[in-house]
Amino acid sequence: MKAMILAAGFGTRLLPFTETLPKPLFPFAGRPLLDIIIRSLQDAGCEVAIVNTHHLHEKIDDFISGQNYKIPVQTRYEPMILGTGGGIKNVADFWDDQPFMVINSDIVTNIDLREVYEFHLNHTHPVTMVLHDDSEFNTVIADEDNFIKGFRVQEIKDFSDSRFPVFQKLAFTGIQVIDPEILDLIPAGVFSGSIDAYRKLISEGKKIKAFISSEQYDWQDVGDLERFRNAVIEKMAAKAFKTGNLKLETGNSQPEISYVQLKGDGSDRKWFRLTRDNQSLVMVDHGIRKQGETSETDSFINIGHHLRGKGIPVPEIRLYDMFSGLVFLEDLGDVHLQTVVRDAETTEEIISYYQSVIDILVRMSVFGGRDFDLSRTYQTAYYDRELILEKECRYFVDAFLKGYLGTNSCFEDFEDEFSALADRAIEFSVTGFMHRDMQSRNIMVRSCSDSQKRNEFYLIDFQGGRIGPIQYDLASLLIDPYVELPCSVQADLSEYCIKKLSSFIRVDPGRFRTGYKYCSVARNLQMLGAFGYLSRVKGKTYFEKYIPVAVNTLKYNLSRFGNADFPKLKEISKICAKGSDNVKGTRNKRS
Template sequence: MQAMVLAAGLGLRARPLSARRPKALFPVGHRPILDIILSQLRDADVEAVIINTHHLAPAIEEFLSGRDWGLKVEISYEPQILDTGGGIKKCASFLRGAPFLVVNSDVFHTFDLKGAYDHHLRSDNLATLLLYDHPPTNQVEVDEGGKIRRIGIKGERALTFTGIQVISPELLKMMPDGAFSIVEFYQLLIEQGAPIGGYMAEGYWRDIGSLPEYLALHRDVIERQLLPFEASPLHPEAQIEQGAKIEGAVWIGKGSLVSSGAYVRDSILWEGVRVEEGSVIEGCVVADGAVVRGVHRGEGIVPG
């Protein structure tokens, strides 16, 4: 089985944090989410993965170099970003031959990917979209037979497209060249009567492409023990000085320091962060190497 991870996006919803790290390398439980995704794909019996890159591509390449997930991993660099559909079409020579998985790099989930793949093999679908009931973003309408009728309209039978899908190689031949949205392409095919199906995924899912959702995931990870590995919110190489106050869902990364007299609540500190004495951080994500002074609420904080 083969798979593709979509990691070329600009991360506009996650600015200014995504100006420092591509979203594919945002840490979840102190590990880049791309690391978690590749491990999940391996566990689903995927043997080869291609990852498209554009924004901060060297950072992703550096992360991948020298690591072994038990998978063949290749990179498809896009000098000009091709959107979701164009990125997939560019990798057609790698993905041809059998149905393949496609996973967005900014979603965290606990789904059975192998089960979804097997469901696709039993269907006549050109593509099978993994769907999830998440009312704020439910916009995919599915009929009683599991076929998708419309995308982009809320309704009683609407569900959320999770950014995870299984695609048959025949679909690659139908895709246009250049940049295009895979969701808009599916809507066009549906209007023409093509079989695009939905698969109701079970488990946990969250799109972490925005700061509030990224924070919410880390709260859920603590409360629901979602990680497939052991991880303490306080990294073993982080330090909280006596007199500092920590409340709520707080993750403190490697080499970070919370000084005496500082207050941190419901926030994520990446690596090498220093929170100065008397500072207040609530509902924030702090990027690598930032020095925090003063009062900050609901912000993405970067150095400088």
């Protein structure tokens, strides 16, 4: 058996990702689609295969030349796309006098290709088309004897009368076996579809046989983004439940997996809880990656493995696919630190929770910073002066002062104070691994089943991790507006952190406290920028209720400096307090 893989299309339904990666090389659960098809043909007894190419053909050539297949695989470049029929005709010199198989490169299936070929050999008709029931693509008409009568919706209507009392509407899978005589019905050197040739064949009184795949076979067209994503999820979810310590009940059929989307937060990522046989996983969808750069998915996976290897409590990553951006995680439940603090009965109970989290924070900073591969980071490797100026200070001006409050402020108005803030934060930094978003909603809480009723704390959303000051993470934790810890409690916990950190490394308490003050202001500016951006640009107005708390915290943090320090920021913080109330009041009136 010889075979042809149709791979010359532009992949327009998968834009913008096909601008840099041809559709046949899209990784499907870790393997390129083209590789999956070639190996399926190889296992089916194919002796040699040819792939027609056009868009980004060099990448397909390079991929195939780098493989070690058991069968020869050739490519044939089409300077002008010729369509399915024209492509088949264009390799007429490749065919011999035996029936050959043609298969699309944008499908995923477990249909037995050897069975299909043998089915064709056992009848006398020149074409076998493999059909499958898929409501989205069911436009091919087959009669009760499994002969094809038409190929589109209008033809279905034509056959819906008493002359043809029984017919089936099915989808063409893109898999077909063809006798060489069909080549005579296809014009050379011009664009044409194989269906055009088949209509000619039927008009001449010849028949096309349908191989109708049974329920035991799966087939999916993955030629557009939604179907590609859904197909990858379906395959990976089933595999994810087989990993780790999940114990599934056995039976004759696989139980269904249910999907429930979870409420997100500030991120554009989508979160889902998957349940099967009373076991659950969490899936995070980062979206398909762009080529040629480290993605958020890469950092999430690599940093997650790094931290877990250092004994830091983060969710176990069960399965992932860096291309599709899908990661399957241990399910830690729905309880955040924010929740247990809100429900706590005493201040002592709250302090105990935070001390447990600070214990983790310290170990993460010290041990997480050891042997940390800087290439794991997808934004910057370090929390440095430039990052503070751009991602904290300028973000505050652009997203909050201008974008949310509508002031005419600009970065240059505060440049000297921003520069001093950045310089001091770095100068007094106690450096290690930093989470960068160490707030209560990124700390999951799971109750233990032992008699002491202890809580276990886990860190999530660590993909922004890098090397930087532990004081920044501590500030993120303590000035968190979702919780509103009293200032006295914040001070006590800050001292607890110094004491705990001192048991691992040498710490100058005075320098630590100074660095903490500067990092607190930097974090405050970042929070307000984020709240302004999320409320105004992303339409997530529920963040607005935390703005007054964050503004008051900024005023307090600035007040801890001398009178000569940050006069412009102190003044603008007062304006922020009035402005945020006015913006919220105006919006409430409109609503």
